Structure formats: structure tokens, C-alpha cells
Amino acid sequence: MLVPIHDVVIVGGGPAGCATAVCTARYGLDVVIFDRGNSSLRRCAFLENYLGFPAGIDIKTFYELMHAHVAEAGCEIVSDMVESIIRTDDGSFRVRTQDGRAVQAPRIVAATTYDGEYLRGLDSDNAMFDTHEHHGEAHEEFDREYADVNGQTPVEGLYVAGALAGRGEQVQIAAGHGMTVGREVLANVRAANGRWPEAATHYDWLRRREALDYDWDDEETWHQRFADHRLPDDHDIEQDRLERVREQEIEYVKNAHLNSTEIERRRERAHRQLATHLDDELLLEVVDDDRVLQYAEEQVEPGGGDSE
Numbered sequence: 001m002l003v004p005i006h007d008v009v010i011v012g013g014g015p016a017g018c019a020t021a022v023c024t025a026r027y028g029l030d031v032v033i034f035d036r037g038n039s040s041l042r043r044c045a046f047l048e049n050y051l052g053f054p055a056g057i058d059i060k061t062f063y064e065l066m067h068a069h070v071a072e073a074g075c076e077i078v079s080d081m082v083e084s085i086i087r088t089d090d091g092s093f094r095v096r097t098q099d100g101r102a103v104q105a106p107r108i109v110a111a112t113t114y115d116g117e118y119l120r121g122l123d124s125d126n127a128m129f130d131t132h133e134h135h136g137e138a139h140e141e142f143d144r145e146y147a148d149v150n151g152q153t154p155v156e157g158l159y160v161a162g163a164l165a166g167r168g169e170q171v172q173i174a175a176g177h178g179m180t181v182g183r184e185v186l187a188n189v190r191a192a193n194g195r196w197p198e199a200a201t202h203y204d205w206l207r208r209r210e211a212l213d214y215d216w217d218d219e220e221t222w223h224q225r226f227a228d229h230r231l232p233d234d235h236d237i238e239q240d241r242l243e244r245v246r247e248q249e250i251e252y253v254k255n256a257h258l259n260s261t262e263i264e265r266r267r268e269r270a271h272r273q274l275a276t277h278l279d280d281e282l283l284l285e286v287v288d289d290d291r292v293l294q295y296a297e298e299q300v301e302p303g304g305g306d307s308e
């Protein structure tokens, strides 16, 4: 049987896993999320302290928005539970799920607050699990300090994000940590592709084309900016490698500039998409009645007949 191979497998589609997915899939990596099972977020009654939702947001809509965002970034979300992960002879990871799926990837991100069991065997139990007493009985729990602050673990290619990494006190903290882990994954991928540390960190920034205060076609200035921001003071990077990385970086930064027409196009598309997740009845109620009537009239053909 042919096993699908991805760049990254994320276990857990809560705030942490989704943030990692948005970060890595937007960069262009082939990313899949498996999401099923015990969730911290689904136990929350109503989310009132996540920035951007002044009166809060219900958990169902928040999940739908997170998953729509992940899909928009190009990441597949599979409703299935990961049961085991083993290391293959070539140093990759083989993932098996409850519904009998098998996939492979060189990188795993574990973002499953309550479940670290499927990671057992990738390192020694002593390193990965803590034992504590509860009502006189010994319990084992995934060690929330197993990963470092950026989610990196002693097992190459294995990362831990969000509450499972001890960064889940609030949804926003878990999401922020998921993004930090995503950037760590990207920095490692980019380093493996020949980038030195100053050029390995990825900035997913969209800039305003109109705010550019130098000539777009002036290659010298682009080169100078690259030297200022991405080159160490003293370096002995081979010329071929330097030119390759510089070309890639300048192309990326140029493509990340938006003119005002494009910003407006994206604004309309974003509002339209957001509206599809809102309650129709309430949307109509919020919009001014005269505006609703005017819109309805505009939809009717002159002469009284409805447009087909």
C-alpha cells in the first residue's frame, strides 16, 4: 500500500495546531491535521477573551472559523484520531489513526492537550512522561516541559505545541505558541535548504506597495536591504549560495507587497467569507431596514418580475 507523504503532520486541530498549520501551509509546505478526541476548547462554554471578538464568540463558530482559515491556507483537516507514531528506518515518522489511515512525514507537531499517549516509544518514557500520585494511585502524564520554548524536542522532527507544551492557559496563548512552533519548523526547513541563521527566520508580512520609499526596479537597494537584514557582519558564505538565497528572499518580499486595489479586493473577499459564518437572521437584523429594502428592490428586475 502506498503511504501518503506530507511535509508536516499536525496532531490536534485546536487553536495551537491550527495556528501551526496556518503558518506552515501558508509558506507552501504540504501539511495535514488530524483532529478528533478530547479537546480543551470544546469544554469552554463561551469565548470572551480572544482579541477581535468584542462580545465574545461561541465555540462552534470559533472552531468553524479556525478550520476555514486552515483550509484557506491550503492545509487538509482530517477528522480522525492519531493512535500511534513510529520512527521509520529513513528517520521519518509513520502515523496510524483510529480509522486505519497511515501517513508519513519528517515532521510531527503534537497539539493535543490531554493526549500524549500516541507519542510513546519515540523517546524513553522517563524523558516524555511524568508520574504523579492522585488519590493514592500513580498516574502518568505527558511532561509539559518536554519541549523547549519553541516547541522543539530532543527527538529530531518532533515538536509540541499549545497546552500539551504547557502553553495553554488561554486560547490566545495556545494559538500564539502554535504560531511560534510553526515558525520554528519553517526556520529548520529553511536551514536544511542552505540558509544561515539570519536568513532562516521567516517573516509572513504583507506590506503596502504605496508605502515603499525606494524605486521598485532598483536592484541595488534590494540587495542592500538584504545585506542589512539577512547577512551576518562577518561571513564567509559562498557566493553561489548567497546569490541563490538572496534571489529567493527578494522574490518573496516583492510578492508580499500589495497595492491599494489588491488590498480592497482582499477586504471585500474577507468580509464576504466572514459573513458566511454568521447567523443570517441576525445579519439582517443588524443591517439598517432601509438598506435591506433598497437591496431587495435592486434585486428585482424593472417591471416587477424577479431576476432569474
Ligand SMILES: Cc1cc2nc3c(=O)[nH]c(=O)nc-3n(C[C@H](O)[C@H](O)[C@H](O)COP(=O)(O)OP(=O)(O)OC[C@H]3O[C@@H](n4cnc5c(N)ncnc54)[C@H](O)[C@@H]3O)c2cc1C
Residues within 6 Å of the ligand: 011, 012, 013, 014, 015, 016, 017, 034, 035, 036, 037, 038, 039, 040, 041, 042, 043, 044, 045, 046, 047, 048, 049, 050, 080, 081, 082, 083, 111, 112, 113, 114, 115, 118, 161, 162, 163, 164, 167, 168, 169, 170, 171, 172, 174, 175
Ligand atoms: C472548562 C474550560 C474552559 C475554558 N475557558 C476558556 C476561556 O474562556 N478563554 C480562554 O482563553 N481559554 C479557556 N480555556 C483554555 C483553552 O481551552 C485552551 O487554552 C486551548 O483550548 C488550548 O488549545 P490547544 O490547541 O493547545 O488544545 P485543545 O483546544 O485541547 O485542542 C486539541 C485538539 O486535539 C484534538 N485531539 C486530541 N487528541 C487527539 C488525537 N489523538 N488525534 C487527533 N486529534 C486529537 C482534539 O479534538 C482537539 O480539537 C478553557 C479550558 C477549559 C478546560
